[in-house]
Amino acid sequence: MVDFLIGLFLASLIVALFTTRLYRLLLWYSMNSLMLGLLALVIGDSLDDNAMILTGVMTILIKAIGIPYILKNLSQKFHFVRQITPKIKVQYAIMLVPAILVFTFYLSEPITHMMHTHANYVAISISALFLALLLMIEHRNVAPKIIGFLSMENALFLLGITATNGMPMLVELGIFFDLLMAIVVINLLFHKEELQV
Amino acid sequence: MNLTLLLLPSIIMFGVSFLKSDRAKYILAFSSFVILLPIVELFLLPKPYNILGNYLVADNLDTYVLFLSSIVGIGVTLSLLTLDKHVKVSPNAYRKFYRFFAIFWVGLIFSILSNHMGIYWIGLELATLSTVYMIKTNYTPAAHKEAWNYMIVGAIAVSLILFGIILMYASAKPILGESAMEFNLLLAHAKEIPSPFLFEIGFAIATIGMFVKMGFFPMNLWLANIERASFYPVAALFSGILESAVIIGFFRFSKIAMEVNYNHLFLFVFVYTILTIFIVSFLIYRAKDFMRLFSLSGIEHMALVVIFWVSGAPFAALLHFGAHAFLKPALFLATGVLESNGKYKIAGALRGYKGKKGTLFWFLISLFILAIISLPPSPMFFSELYGFGAMINRAKQGDHILSMLVAIFLLLTLLSIIFYRFVAIYQSMKYEGETQEKKVYTSELFALILFAISLMALLLPTSLTYLQSIA
Secondary structure: OHHHHHHHHHHHHHHHHHOOEHHHHHHHHHHHHHHHHHHHHHHHHHHOOHHHHHHHHHHHHHHHHHHHHHHHHHHHHOOOOOEOOOOOOHHHHHHHHHHHHHHHHHHOHHHHOOOOOOHHHHHHHHHHHHHHHHHHHOOOOHHHHHHHHHHHHHHHHHHHHHHHOOOOHHHHHHHHHHHHHHHHHHHHHHOOOOOOO | OOHHHHHHHHHHHHHHOOOOOOOHHHHHHHHHHHOHHHHHHHHHOOOOEEEEOOOEEEOHHHHHHHHHHHHHHHHHHHHHOOHHHHOOOOHHHHHHHHHHHHHHHHHHHHHHHEOEHHHHHHHHHHHHHHHHHHHHOOOOHHHHHHHHHHHHHHHHHHHHHHHHHHHHHHHHHHHHHHHHHEHHHHHHOHHHOOOHHHHHHHHHHHHHHHHHHOOOOOOHHHHHHHHHHOOHHHHHHHHHHHHHHHHHHHHHHHHHHHHHHHHHHHHHHHHHHHHHHHHHHHHHHHOOOHHHHHHHHHHHHHHHHHHHHHOOOHHHHHHHHHHHHHHHHHHHHHHHHHOOOOOOOOOOOOOOEOHHHHHHHHHHHHHHHHHHOOOOOOHHHHHHHHHHHHHHHHHHHOOOHHHHHHHHHHHHHHHHHHHHHHHHHHHHHHHOOOOOOEOOOHHHHHHHHHHHHHHHHOOOHHHHHHHHHHO
């Protein structure tokens, strides 16, 4: 089950890299977060870790539902460009993605040897981090860059779950709080100000 | 002493920022003075002092850093009183600036006082996010672009730090459990970490994140462009406060990494910082405006602080850091007056001041500029003497005395380029260009006097003894 969910997590991120429409990108981010939340629920259940289960529920509520909904509203309010063509052409991106995956598995080999549990998952979370960075790099528009930043945060969350069997609850809550703060700041950045001197 | 007392000034500031009265800006400035009270009390308490369990612990190092930050905060709020005299700022943007300044201060208190890697990161992220909007208070397309730039690059940098923290936590969790997040426990058990390589990888990644946030290689111009685009108090906050929060994290992480494998840490950090100074020195040579000049010089000084720290000269590092924390915000705040007749006018910037206030202003700025290039009796002169001495002592203990001497020679060459450029700029400011009258306001002069007094206080025997006790 965990293998299946982690596969879907990675797949949703890869599909997001090839998306050319903003709402589709939001959908794939939402799916990515949903898989992450479900992963936290499954791993938390197997470890009998209530804090991780709670984190999984919050991930689904905030990241899979709340943030995509807010971003969609923002995009309608501020008339975002919905056609988001990546700078990297599809034929190159299709070669780049497997190259990143192979490279990160090779790169993280010395680390994964030291992990007692979920060794391959750590490699996947590091590759997800690189793919999220690629998502930020390959777009000119701000909206996909925001999704890239949020996906990067998902990758780190996955690393936290898999490398450490979950971070302390206080840290997880703090990260959620910062994420919400980021959304508030993003909202303010989009506002068109009027100079009233 | 409890956490509420430390957070009270921020809460007052946040609340007052919603008032639309003209007097609000004086209350806002006054509320920054209140920050000093709990910090002075912290100085008097026995250390380490647990403020919030094992999560927030005050020791000599973080009390010192918090004190420096509060002085900078007061200086910035004093100069904010006359911000509208130098730049176009709407009352609404001004109030929002303070609102985010209050949030910034909360994040800062958490990250500086944290004894927990997770809380350190949360505080740093909060401080980073709040500064994004401060950049945006300057309603120009350049500031708008740079605010986004800061949001994205800053997010990548803090993500790298979190990535590193997770790996460090994973490396020590088998022996310490959830307490592997606590700095003091990690330091005490550093030699028992079962996967030192994993810890070192985590440390290297977190360090790169922190260095990116401070504008080190390869992001040397990132911070300079942001500070150029935003209002000058933002640059002062960056150089005097935000960088303090970042560097204290480096101090804490590196103390543990020194116990794990000192040679690896030293080589990695030393090469990285020399590379940074190499690039920055040439960028300073080409700098054509005050903001970029001071910003790049800030990167150079933070790189020196890092080199001194890892070379086994924490006293020199802390002295240099303290001097920089006072000098750089003072210079950034002065750009409001220096650039009042055009953004990029260096020639004649120190001319055209009349009256006692004007004379005092140009005299103080001259001293600050000469102090930043480490001319005696600047604290930076003494810190560099101690720092370079410590580097040689460190090399004597190993077999690398020749390579260390080459590195010191290279560093001194690069510093001399910076020295030459600053002297040329100072001469241009004083003796070239047309004389255009500039106005200096009392509040900003007070801010500069505060920084000058603080700088002198840093050289008092009691201050030096305190720094030695931290080291």
